[in-house]
Structures are given as structure tokens and as C-alpha cells.
Amino acid sequence: MIKFNHVTKIYPPDTLVLKDVSFEIKEGEFVSVVGKSGAGKTTLVNLILGLEMPTTGEVFFNNLNLNDADSLEIQEIRRKIGTVYQDYKLLPKKTVFENVAYIMEVEGKENEEIQREVPKVLEVIGLKNKFNSFPDELSGGEKQRLAIARALVNNPEIIIADEPTGNLDPYNSYEVVSLLQKINKAGKTIILATHDREIINKLGKRVITIEDSKIARDETEGRFII
Amino acid sequence: MLTNFKRVFTFAVNDFGRNKGISIATIFVLVVTMLLLSWLFFFQGIVGYLTSQIQNKIDITAYFKDGTPEEDILGARDEVVKISPNIKKIEYVSKEQALAEFNEKHRDNPVLMRALQEVGDNPFLPSLNIVTNGDPAQYESVSNTLQTSDFSKIIEKVDFSEKKDTIKKIYSITSNVNTFGILLGIILFIVAVLVVFNTIKLAIENSSEEINTMRIVGASDWFVRGPFVIHGVIYGSVAFLICIVLSGTSAWFLAPKIQSILPGFNMFRYFLTNWWIFVLIQIGFGMGVGAISAFIVVKKYLDV
Numbered sequence: 001m002i003k004f005n006h007v008t009k010i011y012p013p014d015t016l017v018l019k020d021v022s023f024e025i026k027e028g029e030f031v032s033v034v035g036k037s038g039a040g041k042t043t044l045v046n047l048i049l050g051l052e053m054p055t056t057g058e059v060f061f062n063n064l065n066l067n068d069a070d071s072l073e074i075q076e077i078r079r080k081i082g083t084v085y086q087d088y089k090l091l092p093k094k095t096v097f098e099n100v101a102y103i104m105e106v107e108g109k110e111n112e113e114i115q116r117e118v119p120k121v122l123e124v125i126g127l128k129n130k131f132n133s134f135p136d137e138l139s140g141g142e143k144q145r146l147a148i149a150r151a152l153v154n155n156p157e158i159i160i161a162d163e164p165t166g167n168l169d170p171y172n173s174y175e176v177v178s179l180l181q182k183i184n185k186a187g188k189t190i191i192l193a194t195h196d197r198e199i200i201n202k203l204g205k206r207v208i209t210i211e212d213s214k215i216a217r218d219e220t221e222g223r224f225i226i
Numbered sequence: 227m228l229t230n231f232k233r234v235f236t237f238a239v240n241d242f243g244r245n246k247g248i249s250i251a252t253i254f255v256l257v258v259t260m261l262l263l264s265w266l267f268f269f270q271g272i273v274g275y276l277t278s279q280i281q282n283k284i285d286i287t288a289y290f291k292d293g294t295p296e297e298d299i300l301g302a303r304d305e306v307v308k309i310s311p312n313i314k315k316i317e318y319v320s321k322e323q324a325l326a327e328f329n330e331k332h333r334d335n336p337v338l339m340r341a342l343q344e345v346g347d348n349p350f351l352p353s354l355n356i357v358t359n360g361d362p363a364q365y366e367s368v369s370n371t372l373q374t375s376d377f378s379k380i381i382e383k384v385d386f387s388e389k390k391d392t393i394k395k396i397y398s399i400t401s402n403v404n405t406f407g408i409l410l411g412i413i414l415f416i417v418a419v420l421v422v423f424n425t426i427k428l429a430i431e432n433s434s435e436e437i438n439t440m441r442i443v444g445a446s447d448w449f450v451r452g453p454f455v456i457h458g459v460i461y462g463s464v465a466f467l468i469c470i471v472l473s474g475t476s477a478w479f480l481a482p483k484i485q486s487i488l489p490g491f492n493m494f495r496y497f498l499t500n501w502w503i504f505v506l507i508q509i510g511f512g513m514g515v516g517a518i519s520a521f522i523v524v525k526k527y528l529d530v
Contacts, residue, residue, distance in 0.1 A: 049442060071447070078444030089439040093244045105233050106445045150443070 007057035019213040035210035041193035050074040082151025082159040086166035090135040141172035158189040200224040238456035256465035259418040277400040281360035315357040324350035426519035458520035462513030
């Protein structure tokens with residue numbers, strides 16, 4: 001599904017972030033990408049989303065080389081990926097309902113479908129009574145649940161969570177990770193970029209460890225070892 | 227397509243209402259710059275009126291020999307008009323009319339009136355009074371035409387050579403004033419465009435994170451850009467409505483004051499006569515520059 005082929009990323013003038021990184025993620029996998037802050041986890045996520053391009057090497061999404069993809073293809077890929085970020089990346093001037101509906105509107109879904117599906121997702125995620133609230137009126141945990149609702153609503157092929165628990169207390173962190181596990185059990189591919197040792201060790205899933213810009217370990221049932 | 231447009235339009239209207247502070251600030255800047263341009267247009271009107279008034283005061287006169295029949299003079303007048311297209315006004319003044327005008331003008335001057343009585347007879351000659359576009363070259367051309375054409379034998383004299391220096395001086399002053407007005411207009415227009423562009427830029431940069439999020443979730447360029455471009459149009463429309471009302475009201479209130487300084491120039495009438503230019507300036511500037519600025523600024527964020 002996702003393949004990194006000898007990917008190197010250098011930010012001008014000479015900041016090396018990723019060096020000769022190669023790995024493959026198959027459909028339905030739960031993969032954690034770990035590393036210290038600044039190790040290149042977010043860069044890796046941005047490369048998958050086509051927000052950045054590799055300096056050398058290739059990134060493939062469903063066999064499409066992102067280096068060769070035009071802007072329309074990149075937009076299509078992004079619509080197949082649900083994203084969850086540490087800073088939530090919600091649309092601050094839209095209500096909870098509108099934030100989730102926006103994703104469906106981007107895809108050109110019909111209004112009837114939006115009116116039917118968005119309340120369902122918000123109910124599952126526990127934001128049933130917050131439809132008309134703005135992101136500023138939500139707690140950190142609620143914001144992250146809203147981000148997950150937004151990531152889920154279009155039934156994406158893959159969910160990428162970049163430090164989703166970074167701003168949350170242990171209780172909310174546990175809730176978010178549990179949600180990601182449930183989503184994975186439903187057959188979705190999950191990529192979780194984090195530096196939270198406890199979470200990784202509890203998951204017992206595949207772990208890719210980035211150290212010194214390179215993949216130090218890629219273990220099927222990995223642990224957080226840095 | 228229509229659904230998408232409706233959505234983009236709804237986003238724009240909602241965001242406009244939810245970003246009240248930024249919307250009001252942007253509209254305020256637009257109103258100030260549009261008013262500046264509108265007043266500049268009023269200023270051009272005043273300058274134009276002044277220069278045309280001055281230019282209309284300059285004329286040359288062709289005096290015809292005493293006893294020349296009126297139809298010959300009128301024939302000469304028609305011929306001159308045919309040959310010289312830049313003539314704004316040409317007026318035939320008969321011998322009797324010239325005397326009457328002299329009497330009217332100098333009736334309080336006993337010395338001149340006595341001198342006229344001494345002469346006894348009507349000493350004035352019939353004449354053609356000619357006004358062109360103020361260009362000395364035009365006056366010279368008309369003067370040459372008069373003195374070299376077939377009817378030159380019935381002309382006593384043309385007073386161009388006596389007025390030549392004055393005509394040149396006045397033409398140079400009015401031309402310089404016009405050039406200065408155009409230059410000032412261009413400079414102020416550029417400044418106004420830059421001010422509006424930067425205001426829109428600041429308003430959009432405030433939403434840069436939001437634009438980034440829209441890109442991440444796969445929104446098309448138009449879906450991201452559309453609401454901001456429509457914001458530009460809404461800002462421009464609201465600013466236009468405020469501006470046209472302010473322009474009209476200020477012209478109404480200032481008209482008597484300006485008229486006391488410049489008799490004959492009614493600012494409010496000028497506004498009413500040229501209302502479509504005001505509308506064009508304000509709509510074109512407000513909505514056009516607003517939307518184009520938004521289009522350009524958002525593009526910066528879409529280049530990945």
C-alpha cells in the first residue's frame with residue numbers, strides 16, 4: 001500500500017532528516033513510527049501525504065509514485081488518507097458538525113448523505129451533544145476525538161496519526177489509542193507516529209524506529225527502544 | 227458543480243460573519259482607499275474645470291475689413307471650421323455688436339466713453355472670435371489658415387502674434403497641472419492597490435493554518451481558494467456600498483462650499499453626471515482588486 005524506496009530528505013541548505021529509508025506498509029497493518037522529537041517522523045508523514053517530496057528516492061501510494069503524481073492525483077491520495085495531528089488541525093471557524101462535513105463536501109458527497117453520516121460518526125466518537133460547538137469550545141480530548149471523527153468519516157483506506165496523544169492526559173491518550181486499535185480491527189491501515197514509550201509498549205504491533213535519520217529497527221512486534 | 231459553488235459560497239458567507247474583526251478591518255481599509263480614489267476623481271474634475279475655464283478665456287480674433295458683407299464673414303467662418311477640426315468655439319461679432327459690448331463693458335469709464343464720442347463713428351471692425359483646445363500650435367495653425375487662404379484679402383488682421391506668448395504660458399501651466407494630476411493619480415492608485423493587496427494578504431495569512439488543513443484533507447484548489455476570492459468580492463461590495471453613499475453625501479455637503487470658491491462648478495452635479503465612473507472605480511477597485519489579491523495570495527499556499 002505504501003512503499004518507501006531509498007528515500008532521502010534534505011532541507012536546504014544541508015539539514016539531513018531522512019537518509020536512505022526503505023520500508024513497506026501493507027493493507028490492514030498497524031505500524032508505529034517512533035523516534036525522538038525531530039527524528040523525522042512528521043517529515044515521513046508529510047512525504048506520504050505528498051506535502052513534501054523526497055530529495056532522492058521514491059514514495060509509492062497504491063503503486064503510484066508520488067514524484068510523478070500531478071496535483072489532482074495528490075488531492076485524490078489525500079482524500080484516501082484520514083489524518084490526526086497533535087495540534088488537531090481543525091478548522092477553527094467551523095462548528096464540530098461542519099468540520100466533519102467539510103471532508104465529505106471536499107469529496108463532493110450529496111447533502112443528504114452528509115446529513116445522515118456526520119451525526120452517526122459524531123455519535124460513535126462521543127460528540128453527539130457538541131454539533132454546534134466551535135473547536136475553541138472543546139477540551140483537548142474532545143478536539144482529538146473530533147479530529148478522529150473527521151479522519152474516519154470518508155471511510156479512508158488509511159489513517160495516519162502524527163503524535164495524536166502529544167497534548168492529551170493519560171486517560172484521553174488511552175481513549176485515542178483504543179479508538180485507533182478498534183479502527184484497525186475494522187480493517188483499516190494505521191500509521192501512528194509517536195514518541196510515547198508507554199503506548200508503543202502496550203500496543204505490541206509493528207514498530208519502525210528512526211534514529212540518526214535512518215531506520216534503526218523495523219520489528220513486527222516491536223517495543224520502544226531508543 | 228452548482229452544489230460545489232453553493233458550498234464554497236456558503237463557506238465564504240459563514241466565514242465572513244465569523245471573522246467579524248478581520249472583515250470590518252479589511253472593509254475599513256478598502257473604504258478609505260476607495261474614497262481616496264473617488265476624491266482624486268473629484269479633484270481631477272475640479273482641475274479639469276479650472277483648466278477648461280482658463281483655456282476658454284484664451285482666444286484669437288480675426289478682424290475683417292470695414293464693410294465686408296456679413297455672408298462673406300460667415301462663409302469664412304464655415305471654411306475655417308472645416309479646415310481646423312480642433313476649434314471648440316467660433317463666434318461672429320458684428321461691428322454693431324462690438325460697439326454695444328464696448329459700451330456695456332466701459333460704461334463706467336468716462337475717459338473711454340468720451341474718446342469714443344470723439345471718434346464719432348463706430349470704429350470697431352466685424353470679427354470672428356476663435357477658441358481652440360488651448361494648444362498654441364493649434365492657434366498658430368488657425369491663424370496661418372486665416373492669413374493664407376482665399377478669404378485672407380477680406381481680413382484686416384489676426385491678433386495671434388500679440389497673444390502668442392500668453393497663450394504659450396497658459397497652455398504650459400494647464401498642461402503641467404494635468405500631467406501632475408495624472409501622475410498623482412497613478413501614484414495614488416498604485417499605493418491604494420498595494421494597501422488593499424496587503425490588507426487582504428494579512429486577512430488570509432491569518433487563515434494560513436486553515437488553508438494548510440484544507441490541503442491536507444485533499445480539498446481541491448478551487449475549494450480552498452473559492453471562499454477567499456468570494457470574501458474579496460464581499461469585502462469589495464460592502465465597501466462599494468459604503469463608499470458610494472459617502473461620496474454622494476460628501477459631494478452634496480461640499481458642493482456649496484466648492485461653488486463659492488469655484489463659481490460654476492457644482493460638485494454634486496459632477497457626481498451625478500459621472501456617477502457611473504464612480505461606480506466603475508469603486509466596484510472595479512474594491513471587488514476587482516479584492517478578489518484578485520485573494521486569488522494571488524491563496525495561490526502561495528497551494529503550491530505543493
